Amino acid sequence: MDKQMTAAEMVAQLEDGMTIGIGGWGPRRKPMALIREIVRSDLKDLTIVSYGGADVGMLCAAGKVRKLIFAFVSLDFIPLEPYFRQARQSGALEVMEIDEGMMLLGLRAAAWGVPFIPTEVGLGTDIITQNPDIKVIDSPYDNKEWVAMPALKLDAALIHVDHADKRGVCQIAGPDHYMDDWYARAAAKTFVSCDELVDTGYFKDPAIARQVHWERSATTGVVHIPGGAHPSSCPPQYGFDVAHFKTYTGSAKTDEGFKGYCDQYLGESEAEYQQNVGGLEAIQSLALPTY
Amino acid sequence: MTNPTTDYSLAELCIVAASKAFENDGEVLATGIGVIPRLAASLSMKTSNTDLMMTDSESFMLSEPNPLGAREDRFVQANESWMGFSRIFDNVWSGCRHAMLGPTQIDRFGQSNTSALGGSYQQPKVMMLGARGFPGNSISHPNSFFVPGHNTRVFVDGECDFVSSIGYNPERMPKGHSLDDVKIGLIITDLCVLDFGGPDHQVRLVSLHPGVSAEQVQENTGFTIHIPGSVPVTAAPTAEQLAIIAAMDPHNQRAFQIKDNPAGDRS
Numbered sequence: 001m002d003k004q005m006t007a008a009e010m011v012a013q014l015e016d017g018m019t020i021g022i023g024g025w026g027p028r029r030k031p032m033a034l035i036r037e038i039v040r041s042d043l044k045d046l047t048i049v050s051y052g053g054a055d056v057g058m059l060c061a062a063g064k065v066r067k068l069i070f071a072f073v074s075l076d077f078i079p080l081e082p083y084f085r086q087a088r089q090s091g092a093l094e095v096m097e098i099d100e101g102m103m104l105l106g107l108r109a110a111a112w113g114v115p116f117i118p119t120e121v122g123l124g125t126d127i128i129t130q131n132p133d134i135k136v137i138d139s140p141y142d143n144k145e146w147v148a149m150p151a152l153k154l155d156a157a158l159i160h161v162d163h164a165d166k167r168g169v170c171q172i173a174g175p176d177h178y179m180d181d182w183y184a185r186a187a188a189k190t191f192v193s194c195d196e197l198v199d200t201g202y203f204k205d206p207a208i209a210r211q212v213h214w215e216r217s218a219t220t221g222v223v224h225i226p227g228g229a230h231p232s233s234c235p236p237q238y239g240f241d242v243a244h245f246k247t248y249t250g251s252a253k254t255d256e257g258f259k260g261y262c263d264q265y266l267g268e269s270e271a272e273y274q275q276n277v278g279g280l281e282a283i284q285s286l287a288l289p290t291y
Numbered sequence: 292m293t294n295p296t297t298d299y300s301l302a303e304l305c306i307v308a309a310s311k312a313f314e315n316d317g318e319v320l321a322t323g324i325g326v327i328p329r330l331a332a333s334l335s336m337k338t339s340n341t342d343l344m345m346t347d348s349e350s351f352m353l354s355e356p357n358p359l360g361a362r363e364d365r366f367v368q369a370n371e372s373w374m375g376f377s378r379i380f381d382n383v384w385s386g387c388r389h390a391m392l393g394p395t396q397i398d399r400f401g402q403s404n405t406s407a408l409g410g411s412y413q414q415p416k417v418m419m420l421g422a423r424g425f426p427g428n429s430i431s432h433p434n435s436f437f438v439p440g441h442n443t444r445v446f447v448d449g450e451c452d453f454v455s456s457i458g459y460n461p462e463r464m465p466k467g468h469s470l471d472d473v474k475i476g477l478i479i480t481d482l483c484v485l486d487f488g489g490p491d492h493q494v495r496l497v498s499l500h501p502g503v504s505a506e507q508v509q510e511n512t513g514f515t516i517h518i519p520g521s522v523p524v525t526a527a528p529t530a531e532q533l534a535i536i537a538a539m540d541p542h543n544q545r546a547f548q549i550k551d552n553p554a555g556d557r558s
Contacts (some may be wrong), residue, residue: 025376052421072421079420088407091414097406099426101380121384121427123465124457125402130412136465144467175350176375290361291348 003168005221007037007270010191013221014043014156017066021107021152021187022050023159023180024232027075027240029172030055031160031193033228033270038064040266049107049152051100051178053232054248057083060093061258067094069152071103075245077289082252096131098122098149104179106152111185116148123147157187160229162237164194168219169203171211174235181213189220195237197224227274227283239288244277297556299528301481302327302545304500304555305437306536307528309479310335312435313389318342319432320352320379320388326359326544328391328437331479333539334532350375360542383424388432389476395419396444396451397436399494399514401458401475401487403429404451412453422455429456433474439549441480441511448513459492481549483508484525489517498525502557527555 011034014020024030035055038046045066050056052073059065061083073084087093098106105117118139122128128136128147135148159180163171170192172180184190203209228234231241231248251261267273274280309331313321321336321343323329329348333356336343345356347368355369374382382388394403405423409416428434434456438445450460457463459470470492478485478494482503489495495517496505505518528536536545546552 070421072423074420080418085418088415088418089410091411097422099422100376100424101383101427104377104380119384119427120430120465123426123430123468124454124460124463125422125426125429126406126412126454127422127426130453138466142467145465178376182377291357 002166003219003222004166005223007034007193007223007225010034010221010223011037011041011043013189013191014038016043017045018155019047019049019153021154021157021183022048022055023157023178023183024053024055024229025051025176025178026053026072027077027232027245028053029160029174029178029229029234030232031158031228032230032232033193033225034158034160034191035059036266036270036273039262040268049103049154051103052084053081054245057081058258060084060087065093067096069096069098069103071098071100075249077242078245078249082249083258086252096133098127098131098134102127102147102149103152104182105149107179107182107186109149109151110153111182114151116150118146119149120146121149152186154183154187155189157183157190159183159190160193160234162194162234163196163198163202164192164222165198165200165202166222167200168192168216168222169200169212170194170214170219171203171208172213173208173211177213184214184218190218191221191223192219193223193225193228195226195228195234197222225270227280228270230274230277230283233286233289235288238284238286241277241283241286296527296530296533299533299555300546301500301553301555301557302548303528303533303536304525305479305481305549306330306334306545307532308484308498308525309391309435309437309477310339312391312477312479313343314339316340316343316389316433318344318387320344320346320382322346322388322390324390324392325437326540326548327439328393329359330536330539330545331391332356334535337535338532346374356539358538359540359544380427383427383431386432388428389435390428390432391435391437392425392428393437393439394425394455396447397438397478398447398449398451398458400450400460401473401492401494402451402454402460403436403456403458404453405455406453408452422453425455426457429458429473433476435476436478438478438480441482441508443511443513446512446514459487482511485516493517495519496522498523500525500557501527501555
């Protein structure tokens, strides 16, 4: 089976009003080429589920997001994501603000086909008071109350990996796969961009096979986009682009705002974008971060 | 305590004071977010609690804490297991963790805020990070706080604008839980060390940094704190502790954590 498609073909499978999960974490291994393709499209009214970074900021700034399900939106070394803040502070964004672990449980519940997973996380906090849709229930087994974290069913998940084959076998060789396996399993369709497209024989090495975190049946489509995580990181290939993130966050302080950023960098295609940010070689030579 | 020194910075005093939060924890994961909390956990792991566990702040558990900042190419970190973020939650929910964090607001109940300030929830005046992992941390395992600028904007009158973490608030106690289930360790600030050991879990003054008065602490706190009859002065770092801190922080990032990097003794 050949699951290769273009980024535009992937975005063409998305519809207004869909719930879309985005893999990665903050400024790390985000499917940014696919995010850019959404920014270029006329999609709207999306519900986004993400451990958010510039993916969330850009989609908010481009007016694509009706509702955001989040625990944080941050670029880590730049703690506050400016376009996410603008969207929140404008009052226009509908939100479901939850704990990082609750998001994991919601994705698991969706993946496992159960309506909720009980947890004590969120009790006693404004996560419960500000989310009337998250119910607190009595346990049939003890005298405590528990948060019933609802399943976060995704119409689609977007994920960037370092290696994949055309059948949808995906390797994450970087230090952490985050919750990407749960995003893939929680989604009706999972679209993956990869830095390197490999032959299936590549996965014969057991050490590599162990870095495959979901079965190919959970991958709907694969697109080969070297540098596709830029400006987020894709270790071991490249780190995040500190200078570009600073330019991006700086653009939020200008009158032109995100439109000015897009005019300068977005381009009509990923090839144009990469040219505008200094080329693929420059992306691939970005140093890995030290924590 | 050997060789107490006189030449030390306030940041170093805070690191040593904060390291005490982990002293009696046994074998738990210490997560210090930010330079001073991370150095405090590292110092404790190397001295007062060698059973402590730490990660590389990315995805591996270490048997020796990493020095902060850029390291030489030949540096090999002492991995002992993989510890990605999904596995961190397995650890969090087991309770075997102690995090030290720096929220934007803390109220008299020990509830904290990392999410939003002012306005309404639908339209906050200042949006910050979001609740992050604070709700889960606070109900699952002990937490301590570090506050580099002790003032009434951080230690607020009334409740936090958004409550990210559970505290000793009877009004918010979930069914089947009691105030004693909440575990908040120390609050280390640029003025003092606090805990929740006052009557009915009231915030209590544990020690004053050299040159700081109890009145000064109360004036800069938006709620009434419990001030015992005699309050000790925060212990000065020893030469050994300073040497370990310097080795763990070779680029001196600690000098940039508290405004103007003051001396530890302000008397």
